[in-house]
Amino acid sequence: MINLLxxxxxxxxHSKSFLLISAVTIFFEIINVIKNGSITGARxxxxxxxxxxxxxxxxxxxxxxxxxxxxxxRIINQEIVAGHSRLSILVSKAxxxxxxxxxxxxxxxxxxxxVNTILSGWGEVFNGTTIIYxxxxxxxxxxxxxxxxxxxxxxxxxxxxVAKTMGIxxxxxxxxxxxxxxxxxxxxxxxxxxxxxxxxQARIIVNKVLTYSEVTSIIISKLIIISILLCASYFIFRxxxxx
Numbered sequence: 001m002i003n004l005l006x007x008x009x010x011x012x013x014h015s016k017s018f019l020l021i022s023a024v025t026i027f028f029e030i031i032n033v034i035k036n037g038s039i040t041g042a043r044x045x046x047x048x049x050x051x052x053x054x055x056x057x058x059x060x061x062x063x064x065x066x067x068x069x070x071x072x073x074r075i076i077n078q079e080i081v082a083g084h085s086r087l088s089i090l091v092s093k094a095x096x097x098x099x100x101x102x103x104x105x106x107x108x109x110x111x112x113x114x115v116n117t118i119l120s121g122w123g124e125v126f127n128g129t130t131i132i133y134x135x136x137x138x139x140x141x142x143x144x145x146x147x148x149x150x151x152x153x154x155x156x157x158x159x160x161x162v163a164k165t166m167g168i169x170x171x172x173x174x175x176x177x178x179x180x181x182x183x184x185x186x187x188x189x190x191x192x193x194x195x196x197x198x199x200x201q202a203r204i205i206v207n208k209v210l211t212y213s214e215v216t217s218i219i220i221s222k223l224i225i226i227s228i229l230l231c232a233s234y235f236i237f238r239x240x241x242x243x
Contacts, residue, residue, distance in 0.1 A: 001091065008095075011096075012100050015066070018062070018104075021104055029112050030111065030115055033116060033119070038120040040116065041114075041116050041117030041121065043123060045109060047112070048108055049137050049138075050203045050205070051108075051202075052148070052198055054108060057170060059101050059145075059152055060167075060169035060173075063152035064161075064162040064163065064164075064166035066097055067153065068162035072160075076242065087238075089237075090230075093153070094233075097152070097153065101145065137206060140205040144198040144201055144202055147229075148173075150233075151169065153230065153233050154232055154236075156169075157233045157236055158236055160242075180197060180199075181194065181199075196217075201218050205218065
């Protein structure tokens with residue numbers, strides 16, 4: 001496992017796609033501010049924290065490149081032949097992919113907050129309470145991200161392809177989120193289901209005050225989703241015959 005993690009980290013350090021996606025994230029956020037005008041740093045932080053769509057787009061692309069390419073180039077085959085268990089291969093890739101994606105997603109709000117704060121200020125009193133709020137929100141957002149990342153891992157190990165991983169991951173989110181939003185107004189059951197999605201919970205975590213039930217609901221629901229998706233990924237990977 002340790003050797004696999006070292007290998008994944010080495011690949012990440014030398015990944016041009018990782019650097020390119022990070023650079024593009026910074027570039028487009030700066031262009032967005034220039035085009036649409038600046039807002040306060042506080043509003044920029046809140047906006048970037050509940051912007052799940054950007055995460056899904058960037059994450060879907062990176063999942064296809066980072067994991068899908070390993071299947072296409074038969075790197076995973078070589079790791080199995082080398083004697084590594086399929087569980088250790090999946091876990092090492094999932095861990096590295098999570099941290100890499102989180103770096104990309106932190107670049108987004110950091111860029112947005114810095115640019116907007118320079119142009120328009122923070123917009124409100126910045127004190128210890130503000131710092132606690134920022135840290136709490138980021139930690140909860142990372143939990144939401146982890147559930148989305150688990151979905152990409154599942155899709156990548158299911159289809160074992162670059163293009164399919166990118167397209168289907170983003171398609172699932174777009175169609176699923178839009179459908180649930182529309183149907184949630186017509187059905188109490190659908191609304192309950194939608195309330196447990198990352199799309200809905202992202203708008204909750206940016207609130208200044210969160211209740212204990214809201215925090216526990218987010219953490220427990222996401223841990224369940226993460227566990228189901230990663231277990232399903234391993235079940236598929238364990239049974240599939242690689243060619």
